Amino acid sequence: MISPVKIWRNQKKIQKLLGLEAKIVSFTRVHVPPVGFISQAPYVIIVAEFNSGRRYTAQLVDWEEHHLKIGQKVISVLRKTRDPSEEGVIPYGVKFRPIG
Amino acid sequence: MAEKFKNKVFILGASTTKFGELWSRSPRDLAKECVFQALEESGLELSDVEAIYVGNMLSGSLGGQDHLGAFFAEELGISVPAMKIEGACASGGLAMHAGFTAITSGLYKNVLVVGVEKMTDYKPEEVAKALMGAGADSEREAGATFPSLYAMIARSHMEKYGTTEKDMAEVAVKNHYHASLNSHAQFPHPITLEQVLKSSTVSSPLKLLDCSPITDGAAAVVLSQESGVRSQESVNIIASAVATDTLGLAERKDLTTLKSAVDAAKKAYQMAKVAAQDIDVAEVHDCFTIAEIIAMEDLGFFPKGKAASAIREGKTRLGGRPVVNTSGGLKACGHPVGATGVKQIVEIYRQLRGIAGKKQVKGAKLGLTHNVGGSGATAVIHILKSL
Structure with missing residues (x-):
């Protein structure tokens, strides 16, 4: 079960990570997903580096093939992450989308 | 650093099971098989074992069993100090490290290190999620x-x-x-x-x-302060x-x-x-x-x-x-x-x-x-x- 308390606690961290520009450090396209992500596969995961130098691992959304390269500029956005549990808590978190 | 150790660490016996999709075998079977083979090779008796270190990652998240030290001590029929050591896929190496420190410190004379994992009983996406616990x-x-x-x-x-x-x-x-x-x-x-x-x-x-x-399997090593049966061909x-x-x-x-x-x-x-x-x-x-x-x-x-x-x-x-x-x-x-x-x-x-x-x-x-x-x-x- 996805704990609503954990989601509530982590939301404060997520807010600070949104709307920030970053660059792709590395990427992969996942064809064999874990439980909670099966409906999304295949999907792209990247390690991105913000302008501050901090790095973050998240999915890339709204991408086309030419965006899948090291150095591609991206921006952090709020998106639904895992498939929700039966209790109906819908988890949101950080993803990236390409810019430029 | 090495000269500071109180004791040398000898390997007296070591064994693994077959690795693979072992649907007919339980974690108990697997551990028992390699432990008794390693003990036989070591020349020691089960009663000589003073502690058991179990390397395992997924017994809790997949198998629902979170008390592996006592679990395997019971299976072997001895009531010595026994504990699970976890560090994701390095759990086995960490269990060896725990056994090594127990011997070098002089606390125990002979210890058993067992690594065991049962993975193929579960769906791949469940195993993938459990592994991400690391x-x-x-x-x-x-x-x-x-x-x-x-x-x-x-x-x-x-x-x-x-x-x-x-x-x-x-x-x-x-x-x-x-x-x-x-x-x-x-x-x-x-x-x-x-x-x-x-x-x-x-x-x-x-x-x-x-x-x-994704694999089922187990491995066991008997460690000792003394060379025992390995005096002519010892491995430290x-x-x-x-x-x-x-x-x-x-x-x-x-x-x-x-x-x-x-x-x-x-x-x-x-x-x-x-x-x-x-x-x-x-x-x-x-x-x-x-x-x-x-x-x-x-x-x-x-x-x-x-x-x-x-x-x-x-x-x-x-x-x-x-x-x-x-x-x-x-x-x-x-x-x-x-x-x-x-x-x-x-x-x-x-x-x-x-x-x-x-x-x-x-x-x-x-x-x-x-x-x-x-x-x-x-x-x-x-x-x-x-x-």
Whole structure:
């Protein structure tokens, strides 16, 4: 079960990570997903580096093939992450989308 | 550092089960089989065992059993101190480290180290999720899997050093060749470069045959302060070193090396007073083919960026030096995660005693094991020597 308390606690961290520009450090396209992500596969995961130098691992959304390269500029956005549990808590978190 | 130890650490007996999809076998069966084989070889009785260290990762998240020390003590019929040691895929190596410290401290005279994992009872997506228990929160939230984390490590290594998918495939071909000489391996048969390159993508650029499998299996080692039955052909553990790093990839500046492995190797070489060039045979953590290329560089066997060409030239295959992953490695022998670090010790022990069969490295005197947890958050290095 996805704990609503954990989601509530982590939301404060997520807010600070949104709307920030970053660059792709590395990427992969996942064809064999874990439980909670099966409906999304295949999907792209990247390690991105913000302008501050901090790095973050998240999915890339709204991408086309030419965006899948090291150095591609991206921006952090709020998106639904895992498939929700039966209790109906819908988890949101950080993803990236390409810019430029 | 070594002279500070109160006692030497002798391996008196060691054994593994067959690795594979063992649907008819329970964790109890697997552990019991290799423990009794190791004990018989050691010349000790069960009543001589003073403590049990169990290496395991997934018994709680998959099997619902979170009390493994007492679980296996009960199964063996002894009521000695017993505990589970966890550190993701380095759980087995950490259990060996715990056994090593127990003997060197003088607390116990004889201890048993058991690594065990039961993985194939569950659906692959459940196993993938459970394994991600070893990752960082943000990685789990992204839907990352271990293949995907190592895929991003591979992509960085390719970008920086020109490593190719074919270079990575060479690791799988070599390790399957070694596994073809090991009847206990999950995949005891050779494969071709073309088969690796044509296998389906798991997480680009890693393909199915770049990845170690989901495996059931167990391994056991009997450690002692005294040489016992091994007085004429003793094998000692002369170094046991552990280092840790960040759980997640994003917190690291360089994705082309595992800093924990570099740090643990440095400590182990200092403890054993040997250099990388002295190692005859090694079992390394090739959970993915890129991991073996990076391990060769992190351990100092080859300079950074030069390991792929050395592997291609056969330098780490039987007949070369140092020979790497004679068991077939995680890739082809199989990877029951908590058992792997113990199995690596079993293989090197047999190599140093000269009883490794068709995969024997002639004249091997000094061996090393390299066991990694997560995407490099834990690394455990052991160095073994035959006297």
